[in-house]
Amino acid sequence: MLKQKLQDVLNEPACATNQAKTTQDRRKGCSAKALVPGAAAGGCAFDGAKVALQPIADAAHLVHGPIACEGNSWDSRHAASSGPQLYRTGLTTDLQELDIIHGGEKKLFRAIGDVIARFDPPAVFVYQTCVPALIGDDLVKVCALAAARFDKPVIPVNAPGFVGTKNLGNKLGGEALLDYVIGTREPQHTTPYDINVLGEYNVAGELWQVTPLFERLGIRLLASITGDGRYHDVCCAHRARVNMMVCSQALINLARKMEERWDIPYFEGSFYGIGDTSSALRTIAEMLVARGAPAELLARTDALIAQEEAEAWSRLVQYRPALAGKRVLLYTGGVKSWSVISALQEMGMIVIGTSVRKSTDSDKQRARELLGPDAQLFDQIPAREMYRMLEAGEADILISGGRTQFTALKARVPWLDINQERHHAYAGYDGMVEMVRQIHRELTNPIWSQIRAPAPWEGQE
Amino acid sequence: MAAIIDHPRKAVAINPLKTSAPLGAALAFLGLDACQPLFHGSQGCTAFALVLMVRHFREAIPLQTTAMTEISTILGGADHVEQAIGTIHQRAKPRIIGLCTTGLTETRGEDMAGDLKLMKARHPEWQDLSVVFAPTPDYIGGLQEGWAIAVTAMITSLVPEGPATPAGCAPAVRDQINVLAGSHLTPGDLEALREIIESFGLTPIILPDLSGSLDGHVPGRYIPHTLGGTRLEEIRAMGRSIHTLAIGDHMRAAAEALAQRTGVPFTLFDHLTGLAANDRLVTLLSEVSGRTAPPLLRRRRSQLVDAMLDGHFYFAGQRVAIAAEPDLLLALSEFLTGLGCTLSTAVTSAPSPVLNRIPTNRLIIGDLDDLEREATGCGLLITHAQGAEIAKRMGIPLFRAGFPLFDRLGAAHRITVGYRGSRDLIFEIGNIFMDHRAEHAPGHHQRHQEDDDEYSIGSQAAAG
Numbered sequence A: 001m002l003k004q005k006l007q008d009v010l011n012e013p014a015c016a017t018n019q020a021k022t023t024q025d026r027r028k029g030c031s032a033k034a035l036v037p038g039a040a041a042g043g044c045a046f047d048g049a050k051v052a053l054q055p056i057a058d059a060a061h062l063v064h065g066p067i068a069c070e071g072n073s074w075d076s077r078h079a080a081s082s083g084p085q086l087y088r089t090g091l092t093t094d095l096q097e098l099d100i101i102h103g104g105e106k107k108l109f110r111a112i113g114d115v116i117a118r119f120d121p122p123a124v125f126v127y128q129t130c131v132p133a134l135i136g137d138d139l140v141k142v143c144a145l146a147a148a149r150f151d152k153p154v155i156p157v158n159a160p161g162f163v164g165t166k167n168l169g170n171k172l173g174g175e176a177l178l179d180y181v182i183g184t185r186e187p188q189h190t191t192p193y194d195i196n197v198l199g200e201y202n203v204a205g206e207l208w209q210v211t212p213l214f215e216r217l218g219i220r221l222l223a224s225i226t227g228d229g230r231y232h233d234v235c236c237a238h239r240a241r242v243n244m245m246v247c248s249q250a251l252i253n254l255a256r257k258m259e260e261r262w263d264i265p266y267f268e269g270s271f272y273g274i275g276d277t278s279s280a281l282r283t284i285a286e287m288l289v290a291r292g293a294p295a296e297l298l299a300r301t302d303a304l305i306a307q308e309e310a311e312a313w314s315r316l317v318q319y320r321p322a323l324a325g326k327r328v329l330l331y332t333g334g335v336k337s338w339s340v341i342s343a344l345q346e347m348g349m350i351v352i353g354t355s356v357r358k359s360t361d362s363d364k365q366r367a368r369e370l371l372g373p374d375a376q377l378f379d380q381i382p383a384r385e386m387y388r389m390l391e392a393g394e395a396d397i398l399i400s401g402g403r404t405q406f407t408a409l410k411a412r413v414p415w416l417d418i419n420q421e422r423h424h425a426y427a428g429y430d431g432m433v434e435m436v437r438q439i440h441r442e443l444t445n446p447i448w449s450q451i452r453a454p455a456p457w458e459g460q461e
Numbered sequence B: 001m002a003a004i005i006d007h008p009r010k011a012v013a014i015n016p017l018k019t020s021a022p023l024g025a026a027l028a029f030l031g032l033d034a035c036q037p038l039f040h041g042s043q044g045c046t047a048f049a050l051v052l053m054v055r056h057f058r059e060a061i062p063l064q065t066t067a068m069t070e071i072s073t074i075l076g077g078a079d080h081v082e083q084a085i086g087t088i089h090q091r092a093k094p095r096i097i098g099l100c101t102t103g104l105t106e107t108r109g110e111d112m113a114g115d116l117k118l119m120k121a122r123h124p125e126w127q128d129l130s131v132v133f134a135p136t137p138d139y140i141g142g143l144q145e146g147w148a149i150a151v152t153a154m155i156t157s158l159v160p161e162g163p164a165t166p167a168g169c170a171p172a173v174r175d176q177i178n179v180l181a182g183s184h185l186t187p188g189d190l191e192a193l194r195e196i197i198e199s200f201g202l203t204p205i206i207l208p209d210l211s212g213s214l215d216g217h218v219p220g221r222y223i224p225h226t227l228g229g230t231r232l233e234e235i236r237a238m239g240r241s242i243h244t245l246a247i248g249d250h251m252r253a254a255a256e257a258l259a260q261r262t263g264v265p266f267t268l269f270d271h272l273t274g275l276a277a278n279d280r281l282v283t284l285l286s287e288v289s290g291r292t293a294p295p296l297l298r299r300r301r302s303q304l305v306d307a308m309l310d311g312h313f314y315f316a317g318q319r320v321a322i323a324a325e326p327d328l329l330l331a332l333s334e335f336l337t338g339l340g341c342t343l344s345t346a347v348t349s350a351p352s353p354v355l356n357r358i359p360t361n362r363l364i365i366g367d368l369d370d371l372e373r374e375a376t377g378c379g380l381l382i383t384h385a386q387g388a389e390i391a392k393r394m395g396i397p398l399f400r401a402g403f404p405l406f407d408r409l410g411a412a413h414r415i416t417v418g419y420r421g422s423r424d425l426i427f428e429i430g431n432i433f434m435d436h437r438a439e440h441a442p443g444h445h446q447r448h449q450e451d452d453d454e455y456s457i458g459s460q461a462a463a464g
């Protein structure tokens, strides 16, 4: 069954990257190349599934496996919740040698019972991992038995790490929602302004930089999938009028299948950057109106956009003098950062290069147009090369995820965190201003001149 | 002394205390110079362990994976290991690769030692590369146990048997001693310990030595593997030392293996925190070196004694709950009860011979949920960073110790060994107690005091 699911997910017709591939390449899955032993980096499918589902804050998330999977990783992300905190509780069957020998199904069944008895959550998500998958523990069966016995939704998330990458795991997480969650409840009422947002995890509270904009427009976020999510809201997600899929291809399968099953049109948008935020809001308004919302929503949306944009730009100008002419290396891994680039350029900053690792050809085209002929488009920069670039002073600041943090810092070059574990929120209009403010803070911090000064003995010897 | 409660039937760990054994093994390998640890498993295990270590040390961590998939697991992963070693050998050029298995590959079961021999034969270009193999299934033990397995593996595969030179008659180096460092010591601890040992005119070989590699230096060039740590030449020379200090009961197997291979006698210390432990250390170093304690150490001892005199008022009668791996738990609990605290609850991660020496009535092999449920009414919680939320919920101050400590700066530099480290630990914890002293409110005040006294008298009587 998992095999079928994998074929299905890897064949995603709505994924542009995927459509550009040959049939053979497609079978190999979402990671561009097969993983090279001794030179691979990145999370597993279980990791990806957990990233996608764990922000459902009132649910329990139970990991079936030995300590490596949950013990080394629980509560490590800053997907914020405005209420329940249960999702942050680390729960695992912590399989021991004897469990491996005798099989872990019974222990898993008891664990589900214990979790329900202790926390009484609206649902339990149960994650499969490599070792129990290898010894043949039947996760789906145990979850079904437990659901019947304890009269609670118990959702199997069948994405053991070794089936693929984090990105594949995101999609398998989406499949679990389709198979077991969405459509299992009806909302108390619906409005013509109901939308879902897919693939926004509320890292550092980013969703909350956007929800006030929705509220001012009278747009109702029926279900957030899954940042600051609530189980019962997600159950009702099939009644939304429009799905917005945020940024990445992570939950494309979910968006497409919700369109197939429940006629919910979707679009892909981003809340990073001023231009992208405006166009996302405008698209939502247009799509809602197309589905029957009163047309006056469009004018209200335009007015809000005009006001917010003017305000954001007026807050940004103060940073321009300090930032103009500074060179940025943008190494983001996945996020489509066009409008971030626009904002940085608007500040007079020069983007000397950006990564296009997970981008399609048309994305690359667009990057080229935006950055001009001198900028470099990188696939992957080996750590050694990145260190050399920074050490040689080719960039004044590196904006990247956590993996390259110490490459920048050891080269004594300013660094801005845009990783999943970051502490600052960069979404919407406020978020863009915040990002520029943080870049400004980092670049103008007094430590840089101090730590670049030679040690007393340098030059003496 | 302790009544140990194990929950073999407990089905779910809630807020785990434990991290994995391969992570512990990788950490130990990071204490070797020019080393690249490698997990034989699926890439996700590596990613999680890597992220956690990076967050703790705030350093780039070299850790690689054999990138096993479902299919390669079923077929057997020897060629993934071979490829991974080849790739690393070519790209990062380390001198040592620390190969750690994981739950996945151990469940499948492979003859890794045999496979490695065949590989070496196939690859003459690996001649100068040492591959140290540590079998660390995720489903047995945690960080401390994985660390211990790796250190033993370093000795059995890198220290030559018998006298250290092929000539067979190399004399012992008179001023050289070995230190087998347990996982409960920080890079800062090792730096301090080295200083103490050197003050007796001795030269220590510390294995593994995180103080060389993970002490937060800025190297000034790009290095793909560890830089600093125990050098291969030092490990090979361990057989010529006159004595071995093993710190932490989990270093016992490594010390025995070393003694068996080389005949170097060893002395085991549970930990080096507190007056008694350090007096024992100084006595031993004096004997081994033939020198009396240098003036600096004498002054530091006197400072520790003074800190105990000044500080004990704040510790006396305090009820403390600790969740930590066995050897760290022993160190902290002996230290605190030695200042007059009562250890009302202790939680640990795995069975260990030291557990029945933990001075408490209530010792649970469990998780941080056990700590949360048992620690009500305590004056202090001690555990790693994952306890921060629990402490907040309970309104009890937290002293962070163990791994991971991702919400503190300088986790690697905290020193709790030696007279001076012990002195500073009294100050650090004593100040927490001072900040949280019971309010002087009428009525409540007296009653509260009585309750505490009753408890500690009761439990000490029971404990004794």
Ligand code: SF4
Pocket: A044, A045, A046, A047, A065, A068, A069, A128, A129, A130, A131, A160, A161, A162, B041, B042, B043, B044, B045, B046, B048, B103, B104
């Ligand atoms: S790769 Fe498998 S065993 Fe490793 S963390 Fe992911 S699910 Fe767990």
